[in-house]
Amino acid sequence: MTATRKLTMAQAIAEGIAQEMERDPKVFVMGEDIGKYGGIFGATGGLLDKFGKDRIMDTPISETAFIGAATGAAAAGMRPIVELMFVDFFGVCMDQIYNHLAKNIYMAGGNIKLPVVLTTAIGGGYNDAAQHSQCLYATFAHMPGIKVVVPSNAYDAKGLMIQAIRDDNPVMFMYHKGIMGLPWMAYFEGSSNDVPQEPYTIPFGQAKVVREGRDVTIVTLSQMVHKALLAADELGRQGVNAEVIDLRTLVPLDRNAVLKSVAKTGRLLIADEDYMGFGMTGEISAIVAENLDSLNLKAPVRRLAVPNVPIPYSRPLEQFVIPQVKGIVEAALQLAKARVVERLVA
Amino acid sequence: MQPTKEKLLWMYEKMVEIRDYEETMANVYMEGKLPPNIQKGLAFDIGSGPVPGEMHLAAGQEPVAVGTCAHLEKQDTVVGTHRPHHFAIAKGVPLDKMTAEMFGKAAGLGKGKGGHMHLFDPEHKFSCSGIIGASLPPACGAGLAAKKMGKNWVAVAFFGEGAANQGSFHESLNLAALWHLPVIFICEDNKWAISVPKSEATSVAWVADRASAYGIPGIKVAHNDALEVYQAVGPAVERARRGEGPTLIEVKTDRYLGHFQGDPEVYRPKDEVTELRKADPIKKLAADLKGRSMMTDDEEKAIVARAKKRVADAFDFARKSAYPAAQDALDDVFVAA
Amino acid sequence: MIEITLPDDVWQDVDPGTEALVEKWLVGEGDTVRAGQPIAEVVIVKAHQEIVAPADGRIEKIQVKAEETFGKGRSLALLSE
Numbered sequence: 001m002t003a004t005r006k007l008t009m010a011q012a013i014a015e016g017i018a019q020e021m022e023r024d025p026k027v028f029v030m031g032e033d034i035g036k037y038g039g040i041f042g043a044t045g046g047l048l049d050k051f052g053k054d055r056i057m058d059t060p061i062s063e064t065a066f067i068g069a070a071t072g073a074a075a076a077g078m079r080p081i082v083e084l085m086f087v088d089f090f091g092v093c094m095d096q097i098y099n100h101l102a103k104n105i106y107m108a109g110g111n112i113k114l115p116v117v118l119t120t121a122i123g124g125g126y127n128d129a130a131q132h133s134q135c136l137y138a139t140f141a142h143m144p145g146i147k148v149v150v151p152s153n154a155y156d157a158k159g160l161m162i163q164a165i166r167d168d169n170p171v172m173f174m175y176h177k178g179i180m181g182l183p184w185m186a187y188f189e190g191s192s193n194d195v196p197q198e199p200y201t202i203p204f205g206q207a208k209v210v211r212e213g214r215d216v217t218i219v220t221l222s223q224m225v226h227k228a229l230l231a232a233d234e235l236g237r238q239g240v241n242a243e244v245i246d247l248r249t250l251v252p253l254d255r256n257a258v259l260k261s262v263a264k265t266g267r268l269l270i271a272d273e274d275y276m277g278f279g280m281t282g283e284i285s286a287i288v289a290e291n292l293d294s295l296n297l298k299a300p301v302r303r304l305a306v307p308n309v310p311i312p313y314s315r316p317l318e319q320f321v322i323p324q325v326k327g328i329v330e331a332a333l334q335l336a337k338a339r340v341v342e343r344l345v346a
Numbered sequence: 347m348q349p350t351k352e353k354l355l356w357m358y359e360k361m362v363e364i365r366d367y368e369e370t371m372a373n374v375y376m377e378g379k380l381p382p383n384i385q386k387g388l389a390f391d392i393g394s395g396p397v398p399g400e401m402h403l404a405a406g407q408e409p410v411a412v413g414t415c416a417h418l419e420k421q422d423t424v425v426g427t428h429r430p431h432h433f434a435i436a437k438g439v440p441l442d443k444m445t446a447e448m449f450g451k452a453a454g455l456g457k458g459k460g461g462h463m464h465l466f467d468p469e470h471k472f473s474c475s476g477i478i479g480a481s482l483p484p485a486c487g488a489g490l491a492a493k494k495m496g497k498n499w500v501a502v503a504f505f506g507e508g509a510a511n512q513g514s515f516h517e518s519l520n521l522a523a524l525w526h527l528p529v530i531f532i533c534e535d536n537k538w539a540i541s542v543p544k545s546e547a548t549s550v551a552w553v554a555d556r557a558s559a560y561g562i563p564g565i566k567v568a569h570n571d572a573l574e575v576y577q578a579v580g581p582a583v584e585r586a587r588r589g590e591g592p593t594l595i596e597v598k599t600d601r602y603l604g605h606f607q608g609d610p611e612v613y614r615p616k617d618e619v620t621e622l623r624k625a626d627p628i629k630k631l632a633a634d635l636k637g638r639s640m641m642t643d644d645e646e647k648a649i650v651a652r653a654k655k656r657v658a659d660a661f662d663f664a665r666k667s668a669y670p671a672a673q674d675a676l677d678d679v680f681v682a683a
Numbered sequence: 684m685i686e687i688t689l690p691d692d693v694w695q696d697v698d699p700g701t702e703a704l705v706e707k708w709l710v711g712e713g714d715t716v717r718a719g720q721p722i723a724e725v726v727i728v729k730a731h732q733e734i735v736a737p738a739d740g741r742i743e744k745i746q747v748k749a750e751e752t753f754g755k756g757r758s759l760a761l762l763s764e
Contacts, residue, residue, distance in 0.1 A: 088477075126393030132476060317672060
């Protein structure tokens with residue numbers, strides 16, 4: 001019987017990193033304010049005291065240099081974990097990420113390993129405006145060569161982090177600020193949960209059915225999982241039994257979990273905090289559309305995501321653009337009542 | 347280069363206004379964010395209250411703003427950072443619209459869409475951004491435009507010492523030098539990049555020493571003093587207006603409050619701020635002015651009262667202003683083609 | 684019986700009326716503790732503070748549970764020597 005205790009997602013991530021650092025001396029961490037500060041969102045809390053400055057390295061504000069350095073160090077045999085403070089800052093270092101870290105293994109014909117874990121904070125809902133509130137996992141998932149991991153809770157976060165560190169490929173580990181369990185940000189219940197003391201892994205490409213249901217499938221990830229679960233409770237009270245799928249990773253993507261659920265329910269709602277256009281919701285919709293020969297949709301696919309506008313600062317505006325529990329409930333209710341109508345176009 | 351009495355009094359009044367603004371905002375920001383009236387299980391709720399989100403205040407850094415903007419006209423451009431209020435105020439950005447923006451109201455500079463890190467005032471040619479190092483390239487652009495339009499306007503980019511390690515800093519200095527752009531690069535060294543001190547992030551003691559690598563003058567202002575800043579910026583502005591190209595100026599300044607409001611500053615020695623406040627540049631300038639018989643006690647009181655009233659009126663305006671309609675979130679991605 | 688509180692000097696820069704949050708208890712009722720032993724983690728605004736046992740003894744009662752907030756001077760737990 002393994003000991004578990006309730007941890008916040010931040011603590012779970014830090015614990016996963018610590019346990020791998022204890023096991024493997026080649027693992028080290030670089031990033032801004034990850035040392036004494038413990039990471040702006042707590043992902044490296046306590047690590048400086050445990051491992052010292054040589055392995056927990058605060059960097060200057062030089063993302064291109066230190067993320068590129070992570071690539072180089074990985075190529076030379078180390079296993080770096082490097083933090084991009086906010087995913088929104090990717091602009092200042094994207095070349096190193098998408099042209100090098102993501103492509104070098106392929107261009108080398110699979111003859112090199114690049115075991116880099118790129119951690120980063122995503123998400124809004126607390127009025128941090130356009131340059132500090134984005135999710136952008138679809139942007140990274142769209143470009144080949146980097147795995148994209150987006151945990152929704154502490155238990156998953158630790159297992160996925162250890163998996164990421166042991167993976168010889170580049171992994172982007174994206175944690176939503178609103179579910180880190182920080183004592184200074186409003187939260188949805190559920191992201192802090194029981195985490196086993198000992199190390200464990202969770203394979204990539206395995207979505208989780210976090211709530212079983214028969215009437216409608218809600219596909220989602222990250223903080224939106226918790227909003228979807230609250231919505232599912234309300235839907236249950238209104239006689240609609242929702243199944244909620246937590247994708248957990250976008251690259252690799254568990255297409256089968258989505259298809260299996262939609263085959264069962266026939267109704268698909270995709271809820272996403274990233275931008276609607278050309279994103280995750282479109283990808284899931286396309287996968288379903290490609291498989292209409294083997295499953296029946298009872299209603300058109302419905303997508304809820306942030307419209308293609310920069311995230312606004314003002315509270316009523318931000319609440320409007322980011323999908324909320326109420327919006328998920330309404331969309332699912334409409335789906336439950338909708339029907340696919342066949343139309344003949346002359 | 348000696349400022350006139352009018353200029354000195356302007357600088358003093360602006361510093362008083364900025365300090366009062368920042369200290370008022372420090373308190374208003376905390377409204378609604380602390381227990382017991384927030385979600386259970388939280389010690390602080392960043393998304394609550396009339397001014398939600400992050401807040402970065404420049405109390406202590408007033409001399410850099412006033413010493414610089416004392417040389418600027420309305421047509422000169424200032425591009426800044428996530429800690430922008432001191433420069434915004436010194437540049438003449440209207441307090442009411444600026445404050446309304448930070449309260450997320452429709453009457454704000456950006457109709458509530460930008461927030462405190464993204465203040466845009468095209469009339470006063472002021473803008474700022476939350477990405478470190480992002481202020482330098484647009485300042486180069488403003489300088490480039492001035493040249494192409496045959497104007498003697500200048501552009502100022504202000505940034506922290508942390509930004510001097512970001513790629514855009516190096517590219518911008520080279521570009522401005524190469525094209526002789528009328529830009530003044532102002533580095534505010536407040537010694538801290540969130541929790542990382544300059545000594546642990548920057549390979550040289552003075553960012554200003556990097557200027558020579560780009561073939562431009564690098565000026566060091568060793569004290570957080572409005573007059574010293576004024577005397578350093580003046581010649582740089584004149585050089586730029588004469589078409590002689592850019593200058594990099596570094597000012598040793600002091601950040602009195604945390605990196606952001608609510609910052610526990612565990613990384614900072616406990617008494618550092620108390621010590622810094624003993625050398626308050628505003629008090630120093632007041633003493634200088636009175637010592638030189640340029641300001642009486644009564645005049646000082648009147649200046650302070652005026653400045654505080656402007657600040658109080660701005661916050662009042664912001665509180666009373668209406669929020670935008672939710673649907674407005676979808677507008678203004680593009681302007682009419 | 685000793686009342687365990689968050690020391691007054693920590694509350695210095697905080698507005699009156701503001702409360703702090705108990706994040707986690709490191710010991711339970713009935714546990715024996717040594718002077719100086721960390722017994723709880725609290726957060727005030729955004730600063731984490733450790734509460735240590737003021738003397739050797741036994742934790743008789745925990746008065747403010749984890750995830751609850753408390754004001755200045757409030758007794759968080761009782762320690763018998």
